[in-house]
Amino acid sequence: MKLHSALNDVKRSRGDDRRFPGERRSTTGRFSGFDDRLVHVAPNGALSDYSYPLSGLVGIDHSRFGLELDDTLYWLDEPGDQRYVGETALVETTHEVDGHTLTQYDLTLGRLHLTHFSLSTDDERDDTDPDATLYACVAFAPEDRVSRIGQLLHGDAVEVHHDREHDFLTAATDIEVTGQIPATFSELLESEPTELPRGEDDGRYEEARLSPITLAEVELSGSDASTTVATLLADSEAGEESRTGALKRARAGAAEHATRDALLEAAQAQAETAFEGVRAATDDAETVDIADPIADLRALRLLRAPTGARIAGPEFDPFYRYSGGYGYTWFRDDAEIAGFLLAADRRAGLGLEQWHRQSAHFYTTSQLADGTWPHRVWPRNGRLAPGWAHGRVEEAADSTDYQADQTASVAAYLATYLRTVDADDEQVRKALVAALDGLDATLADDGLPERVQNAWENMTGRFTHTAATFLEAYAAIARAPIADEHRERARDRARTVYSALDDLWVADRGCYALRLDDGDLDDRLDGSTFALAAAHREFDVLERDQSDTSGTSEHAGGVGVDADRLARLVTHIETTIDGLYRDPEGPLEGVARFEDDPWRVDEQADAKIWSVTTAWGAHAAAEMGALLAAHDHEAASRFDERARELLALVEPGGQLRRDGEYLPEQFFDDGTADSATPLGWPHALRLATAAELATVEQEPASAMNSDCAPVQD
Structure with missing residues (x-):
């Protein structure tokens, strides 16, 4: 979009409180x-x-x-x-x-x-x-x-x-x-x-x-x-x-x-x-069925470069007037998408083997020398792209301009890929070991990640979400087919982070804090803390596997996630979903990003509904249902039902879908879609959550916390 066309849009958008002037929107079409x-x-x-x-x-x-x-x-x-x-x-x-x-x-x-x-x-x-x-x-x-x-x-x-x-x-x-x-x-x-x-x-x-x-x-x-x-x-x-x-x-x-x-x-x-193999795979009697996977796969395929990397969404704000740009590959978004696609593929047989391989190898070739990943890169070649969180690239000591959750998300994906897709991929194995060093470099002595930028890229602190991604990454690395010394180190780190999460608990609200900021807990509800559910489920599998193979466990008495932590997670996920859920007088409902979120609200008084937090809430509820089922917890079915309610909002035909069955990033209360459209992250979340819930219906509760069959060539 050039200045001439941007100025024309400014002129056409005057007086419209649902359009940010000068943007190049794709919310329709x-x-x-x-x-x-x-x-x-x-x-x-x-x-x-x-x-x-x-x-x-x-x-x-x-x-x-x-x-x-x-x-x-x-x-x-x-x-x-x-x-x-x-x-x-x-x-x-x-x-x-x-x-x-x-x-x-x-x-x-x-x-x-x-x-x-x-x-x-x-x-x-x-x-x-x-x-x-x-x-x-x-x-x-x-x-x-x-x-x-x-x-x-x-x-x-x-x-x-x-x-x-x-x-x-x-x-x-x-x-x-x-x-x-x-x-x-x-x-x-x-x-x-x-x-x-x-x-x-x-x-x-x-x-x-x-x-x-x-x-x-x-x-x-x-x-x-x-x-x-x-x-x-x-x-x-x-x-x-x-x-x-x-x-x-x-x-x-x-x-x-x-x-x-x-x-x-x-x-x-x-x-x-x-979509080679997608139809044949979904017809396999050994896999679960996902309603209309093509709607989400098509949206994700549109955003994907030949390298396998994806842009977060089509660039709607090329002058960065209201955002920092969307037409880049963020390793957080892309690795989360890759991980959700891998999870969905393993359960529903979507035939995405080549997608998984391309993602893994793109990450290995774009990794920095210290084992971390930069803020964002160009998807066509993996080269460094403009950003504001390249602290690990700059020659600056103790920079907080780094988003450590991005490195953790990639590490978790590479570990799962190595374990379930190709255990002999030496290129991925080397990158994973280097990533372990990169994670360790930003883990403080108290067991929480150091002060960094958050997932929403609008503040710094020591975030619950970042800690959750570290817990999941360490647990996934500890389960990966790498040398025992690295697995043991990752397991120890996972246990350290698991214990340190107690420092982020806010008892009077029944939730984990958004962040620890200069020693004070920011007790606002934050949708990114939904990541705690998947992280604890990964940790639970790790600890149970350790107990099964050794006959004992040095942590939690061989029961994985302990009862007190389960109780806190139940309270936290329910409190966060209920607290961020919005049902305005209009045509839609869903989950906001975090309490008092002011971004792009224009003249609207309340925070906007986001498709990614709505889908993330559904995924967290499904993960909690599976984790609780593995512990024979009576709340498991309650979480499964909540997951289905939230999933219905982002399913094909749901309230948050727009033209082409796209999921836009945000919505005004009157139903007007806003920002990047389609946004890749919620499309992948929908697939993974639908596959998880379909598995719940098909398999007994005892199988819910076990691994699915590896993807086959």
Whole structure:
């Protein structure tokens, strides 16, 4: 999103208390793209690229389509009916134009995006064969620039370029292309937005050829009055084809997908490759069934780079006006997603073996020399990305600008991967041992992690959530197939953190504190402390396994999590869910992030509902149900029921789902979705929680705390 389009949005958003001006929202519409190009199709069919984090190429900044019927031009500015076609990433948008139906199909294949249009006429009309032309006004931003841009006209194609990035547009039918003059300084200062396309260039030919904006007139031909418009992003420094080769690929893409059937066939083939094995796996009688896994897997696949790393969500705030950006890989989000997918796969047989391997190896290649992981990286190559928590990269002593839970989340995933997927992966084993050193380096003498930044990235302190991730990571490492000396060290550390968590207990509230801050307990309820449930379940399995193999346990009398801790966990999880649960007078309900959360509330008095904390609450309740069942605790069924209630809010068709079955990050009380959409984390949480609860229904309680069968090649 460039300044011109951001200023236009500021002008359009004035007076709207549910829109933060200057953002590039994806809370409506749908995405297409399973490789390194991600294209958003707005409800009115307009296209824009969110591809930069995945490919390093920017592509389309904004666009507008129009249909000329018998010399009258109708711009497609109103929302149409939109859906995914089956389980593919093919987006269908239907427009009603003056008694005619224009159907638009959008599919992204690699760096090629295809938009097919076909026109049909209502049966009652006499002019069944209107004179029709498609208009496509497309503003590119090669290398994120709108100045120092050139247009090269190649007859039936246009090339918009800066230096390295070259963006092409062509069509399957006759096409005529002209440049568009960008908005002037005076127009940018006007109160009303500048609409495209512009008028004539007034003889300023050279300005139109030095512009990122192009206007294409495309013939709708054939019996169904159809065409396919193709855009291709190319990198001249990536060893790819020449200009001639790129033009050939763009033209071939349009010609080979000139019909709806050809586009649908390509979409189905793409989906079969992207979700290879998913259907066969879910039909396995030995696995549990998850309702509609494709809805969540598709959202997660859209966010995934070819390296296997994922962006947190599509970048909606490119100027960082209201956030610190979302189009990066956070190791917390990504490793949690990887772990939840692995858990769901082991129970439901989703066929995600390649996903697990790619995640593990991405983490090993992006690990720092001290065994930790940085704040965030570019998903396309693992290189360091801009951030504010790179304390372990900077040459600064005792920096609190480090999010230790990120390292713990990766370590827990690598340990589980090594134990359940590939015990012979030496690359992962070395990274895991180094991660153990990295965890130890930030564990204080009192058994709690040192002062660091929190999961929500808005404060520093000694957090319960960070301690929970350390407990889970140490317990998982102690169960991994690594040398005994490392397993013993991890087990000792897990027991140390387990005991130290008592220092974070707030007796008068019946909960664990948000943090310990300069010696004082911050007793606010915090949704990230839901992590305590999974951490204690992992620790419980570790201690029970130790007791089973040695005949005794040095901790808790061989019973895993002790009765007092179980009682505290029961109280804490119930208190946190109840305290953060919000049921405003509106169309939705769910769980807030933490008490008195002020972020992005605008004029709303109360904290907003978040999809990730709602899904996390469901997962924590399910984990507690399994942990309690392993101890024959009477509250197990109560937690299972609470988990199902919360899960229903984020299930496909649930209150917190939006277009494309996406889970946005946040919601205003009136139901308006806000922030990153789709957000990957809650989609993975939903899959893991659904698989856990399905297992509860299928297996006896005695099996609830045991491992599932390893993923098979």
